[in-house]
Amino acid sequence: MVSKTEWSSSVIIGRCSCDDIVKYPFYWSEEIIEEANKIGRGFIDLKNENFTEQKFSKHMAEHNPKFVFLNGHGNDFFAMGFNKQPVLIANKNDYLLRGKIAHIISCFTAKFLAQSAMDKGCEGYMGYKDYFYIWFIEEDPVKDIVAVMFQEAVNEASKILINGGTIKEAFEKSQGVYDKRINECKGRYFSPRTSEEMRDNLQDIISALIQNKKNQIYFSVDS
Amino acid sequence: MSWRDKQKRGNISDDEWKIVEERLKTMPNKMKLGILSNSYTKQDLLLEVQKKSDVGRAYVEMQMEFVRWLAKQSGVVQL
Numbered sequence: 001m002v003s004k005t006e007w008s009s010s011v012i013i014g015r016c017s018c019d020d021i022v023k024y025p026f027y028w029s030e031e032i033i034e035e036a037n038k039i040g041r042g043f044i045d046l047k048n049e050n051f052t053e054q055k056f057s058k059h060m061a062e063h064n065p066k067f068v069f070l071n072g073h074g075n076d077f078f079a080m081g082f083n084k085q086p087v088l089i090a091n092k093n094d095y096l097l098r099g100k101i102a103h104i105i106s107c108f109t110a111k112f113l114a115q116s117a118m119d120k121g122c123e124g125y126m127g128y129k130d131y132f133y134i135w136f137i138e139e140d141p142v143k144d145i146v147a148v149m150f151q152e153a154v155n156e157a158s159k160i161l162i163n164g165g166t167i168k169e170a171f172e173k174s175q176g177v178y179d180k181r182i183n184e185c186k187g188r189y190f191s192p193r194t195s196e197e198m199r200d201n202l203q204d205i206i207s208a209l210i211q212n213k214k215n216q217i218y219f220s221v222d223s
Numbered sequence: 224m225s226w227r228d229k230q231k232r233g234n235i236s237d238d239e240w241k242i243v244e245e246r247l248k249t250m251p252n253k254m255k256l257g258i259l260s261n262s263y264t265k266q267d268l269l270l271e272v273q274k275k276s277d278v279g280r281a282y283v284e285m286q287m288e289f290v291r292w293l294a295k296q297s298g299v300v301q302l
Binding site: 019020021024073084107131133134135136137146186190201203204205206207208210211214 | 281
């Protein structure tokens with residue numbers, strides 16, 4: 001059995017593919033798992049029917065992972081898992097984030113849940129204080145060239161964190177990716193060769209990237 | 224939406240709703256937007272805007288953010 005000490009630098013990832021939206025961050029997490037394997041960081045992959053409050057609490061207690069990456073729906077008070085059931089809940093089990101670094105991809109959870117967790121001793125928390133948007137054009141996330149812009153901004157932060165970067169560094173890097181993608185779309189938007197139809201689609205993509213960038217916030221004990 | 228939510232998000236004027244509605248009417252439906260628990264084509268978003276639902280409001284706010292960004296790109300005084 002792996003000792004608690006060995007797992008204490010590990011990552012716990014919560015994800016499910018139970019609807020059209022969350023299947024995107026479900027797939028995006030594959031890249032983070034690959035990164036964790038590459039650098040020899042242990043991980044616990046709570047996916048689909050395993051992404052529940054009970055299993056999350058159990059694994060947090062047993063393995064004491066350092067990094068908590070959750071992907072799913074959310075509101076001001078809880079991050080959701082399988083079948084939109086609450087998994088990480090303000091003033092119920094957010095004490096589990098004491099001493100941890102959390103990166104949570106969902107709508108709204110960085111508004112109240114984040115602050116509640118920080119009050120309980122969470123070391124750092126990054127997420128979104130309002131809606132989190134994804135534009136996509138394919139049924140299969142693997143093939144989606146639009147959604148990859150949103151994936152990159154999210155995953156850049158996670159990779160910085162598990163490679164030992166601070167929450168502030170992860171946030172700034174992620175914001176930089178949003179800027180890069182916005183500028184890339186901007187170039188196409190203003191190009192005379194771009195069709196009106198494409199320009200309209202680019203408007204939607206740019207506005208979603210802008211909103212995600214604006215809604216992304218972090219809290220850290222170091223700042 | 225409660226009065227508290229409206230206060231937090233600010234008011235969206237009738238003109239702003241109309242502008243976005245007109246724009247959506249001309250859009251083909253290739254892309255989908257994932258927001259909250261559902262995905263929406265442009266046609267769906269048009270209906271949400273017309274209903275003035277939470278999703279419709281979010282989409283209008285998104286478009287208003289784009290307008291502000293675009294004004295900045297053009298060197299126009301920020302709205």
